Amino acid sequence: MSSELNNPFASTEQEHRGKKVELLVKSCTLAMTWLLIIPVLAIIIFLVYKAWPALSIEFLLDNPEKKMTAGGIWGPLIGTFFLVLVSLIIAAPTGILAGVYLNEFARDNWVTRFINLAVVNLAGVPSIVHGLFGLGAFVYFLGMDRCLLAASCTVAVMTLPVIITSTKEALASVPMSFRVACWNMGATKWQTIRTIVLPNSISGILTGVILQVARAAGETAPILFTGAMISSRIADSGWDAMVPYGLEDRFMALSYHLYIISTQWQNVPESFKFGTAAVMIGLVIAVNSLSIGFRIYLRARKKW
Amino acid sequence: MSTIAPQVVTTEFTPTGSRQMDDDSIRTNDLNLWYGDFQALMNVSVNIKKGIITGLIGPSGCGKTTLLRCFNRINERYGNVTTTGDIEILEKNIYDSDVSVRQLRRSIGMVFQRPNPLPISIYDNVLFGMGIHDADKSLSKSNRNDIVEKSLREVDLWNTVKDRLKSRATTLTLEQQQKLCIARLLPLKPDIILMDEPCSALDAEGIEKVENLIESLRDDYTVVIVTHNMAQARRATDECIFMLLGEIIEHSKTSELFLNPQHEKTEMYIQGRYG
Numbered sequence A: 001m002s003s004e005l006n007n008p009f010a011s012t013e014q015e016h017r018g019k020k021v022e023l024l025v026k027s028c029t030l031a032m033t034w035l036l037i038i039p040v041l042a043i044i045i046f047l048v049y050k051a052w053p054a055l056s057i058e059f060l061l062d063n064p065e066k067k068m069t070a071g072g073i074w075g076p077l078i079g080t081f082f083l084v085l086v087s088l089i090i091a092a093p094t095g096i097l098a099g100v101y102l103n104e105f106a107r108d109n110w111v112t113r114f115i116n117l118a119v120v121n122l123a124g125v126p127s128i129v130h131g132l133f134g135l136g137a138f139v140y141f142l143g144m145d146r147c148l149l150a151a152s153c154t155v156a157v158m159t160l161p162v163i164i165t166s167t168k169e170a171l172a173s174v175p176m177s178f179r180v181a182c183w184n185m186g187a188t189k190w191q192t193i194r195t196i197v198l199p200n201s202i203s204g205i206l207t208g209v210i211l212q213v214a215r216a217a218g219e220t221a222p223i224l225f226t227g228a229m230i231s232s233r234i235a236d237s238g239w240d241a242m243v244p245y246g247l248e249d250r251f252m253a254l255s256y257h258l259y260i261i262s263t264q265w266q267n268v269p270e271s272f273k274f275g276t277a278a279v280m281i282g283l284v285i286a287v288n289s290l291s292i293g294f295r296i297y298l299r300a301r302k303k304w
Numbered sequence B: 001m002s003t004i005a006p007q008v009v010t011t012e013f014t015p016t017g018s019r020q021m022d023d024d025s026i027r028t029n030d031l032n033l034w035y036g037d038f039q040a041l042m043n044v045s046v047n048i049k050k051g052i053i054t055g056l057i058g059p060s061g062c063g064k065t066t067l068l069r070c071f072n073r074i075n076e077r078y079g080n081v082t083t084t085g086d087i088e089i090l091e092k093n094i095y096d097s098d099v100s101v102r103q104l105r106r107s108i109g110m111v112f113q114r115p116n117p118l119p120i121s122i123y124d125n126v127l128f129g130m131g132i133h134d135a136d137k138s139l140s141k142s143n144r145n146d147i148v149e150k151s152l153r154e155v156d157l158w159n160t161v162k163d164r165l166k167s168r169a170t171t172l173t174l175e176q177q178q179k180l181c182i183a184r185l186l187p188l189k190p191d192i193i194l195m196d197e198p199c200s201a202l203d204a205e206g207i208e209k210v211e212n213l214i215e216s217l218r219d220d221y222t223v224v225i226v227t228h229n230m231a232q233a234r235r236a237t238d239e240c241i242f243m244l245l246g247e248i249i250e251h252s253k254t255s256e257l258f259l260n261p262q263h264e265k266t267e268m269y270i271q272g273r274y275g
Helices: A002-006 A013-051 A057-061 A074-105 A110-123 A127-141 A148-172 A176-184 A189-218 A254-263 A270-301 B064-071 B074-078 B101-107 B122-132 B141-154 B158-164 B174-183 B204-217 B230-236 B254-259 B264-270
Strands: B024-035 B038-049 B053-057 B081-089 B108-111 B192-196 B222-226 B239-244 B247-253
Touching: A013 A270, A057 A074, A057 A270, A074 A110, A074 A148, A074 A189, A074 A254, A074 A270, A110 A148, A127 A148, A148 A189, A176 A189, A176 B074, A189 A254, A189 A270, A189 B122, A254 A270, B024 B064, B024 B222, B038 B064, B038 B222, B038 B239, B038 B247, B053 B064, B053 B204, B053 B230, B064 B074, B064 B081, B064 B192, B064 B222, B074 B081, B101 B108, B108 B174, B122 B141, B122 B174, B141 B158, B141 B174, B174 B204, B204 B222, B204 B230, B230 B254, B239 B254, B239 B264, B247 B254, B247 B264, B254 B264
Parallel strands: B053 B222, B053 B239, B108 B192, B192 B222
Antiparallel strands: B024 B038, B024 B081, B239 B247
16 A cells, blocks of 8 residues: 555556557557458468469460360460560650659649649549540550550550659659759759669669559450450460560450450359469569569668 | 848958958859748858858858858759849859859869768769769779879878778768768869858767868868857858848958957857847
């Protein structure tokens, strides 16, 4: 008793209640965090389990045969690869250069604000609208016909805003004092960007670009009307199997292939559908891991 | 108590015989500067002499840093700035159309409050300025090494870093970083070195060493140093300019300014009664 009386820091009744609330909030937030992991794990486990009978090297390297009931997914896989490659060749330089302009050169006036607003809004456009835009703009207006180039352009437009935004953020994270030091020695803005700003923001920029690979590979809607096709006869081996599609050819793609065999085609083995889905998820995870690893590597190198 | 009189009290003195016109390194005439609508400098007319250390003192927001940034026209990079009046540096009006801002900044170095070495190696930091002015193209490797060694010796950093020239400049201590920031100006052979509170991020020992370094730059360079530290202004400068609310109140020899201030506001400020 006496020790309690002498304790000037004894906790009050209110504090006891506060502690309970604290515990409750902590466990709730923790539970919600774990809840996030459940769908991710569930999807992966479910997919791999269902896909297991189909998964093999041949599944990856063979072309679909006998109305998709046999063979593999080589055509769609290489088609997706080319789609991503061409769209990045278009979107990455455009987006990075635009981001550099917006962050390093543009003054804060209404034009800049308007462009920034446009970028934000472009990022919010649903992918099916991008698809219809691509159909109108590239296929009909520019007369590209439905082909790899038209689809890549459409996907490029879709990925641009995120590339621009992540480039801007990466550049903005380079301390202003570096730029000030350069300018005060008489460096032009471009010298400053080339020698100091870009080397120190390249990890962030590339992470943004790589994350868009996953998006470009996964979307169906933008390529639906602009170049994807259900089935195209491609060679089983040799150069023509490695590079089956030219820029003006229609092409198969994983996302579209999955859509077709799941909804439009009869008698496709279950495992093929899940196999295709598992390969797509695997690709996305692989690309994301690559970007995370890359970021860790580059971040370890820079210190200020 | 009287309000601040706008006229400038300048104590004339002749350090070495008769004063000549080319004793002045920097001369401003009726310099006014606005950030948007806010007037940061008002009718500033000042002559800063060649080869000595001039201190800029005054309370926060009085325009010291703004005035410093006028001298290499870096203010123009900070957006909405309007300037009227003249600035002559080495007898040349720096707002003339035939003045290259890059060459101006090459011959007027700037050192900052927070040491800001670039996130590259110590070696590359020293040569960075030559690189951006394409002055290093014709240099052989041994020439470059000589320049790096000479510059680092001049700031008393060579012995400390000679074995790790290739390591990142940002791994140095703050004091070493600040010395490096001074060293990287030297290969460009500047005439003037501007310093914006160069010691305020340093500890006592660092301050002493950097002050000694600044002291050693006298004669070879014209040094203009902004400081909040009265004791430092007293120790490290030859002349002092006291500024208040964008105006120059008093400009005289440091010893005179501190011992016998001509203006009431100067006296109150150096006694620490405000600011």
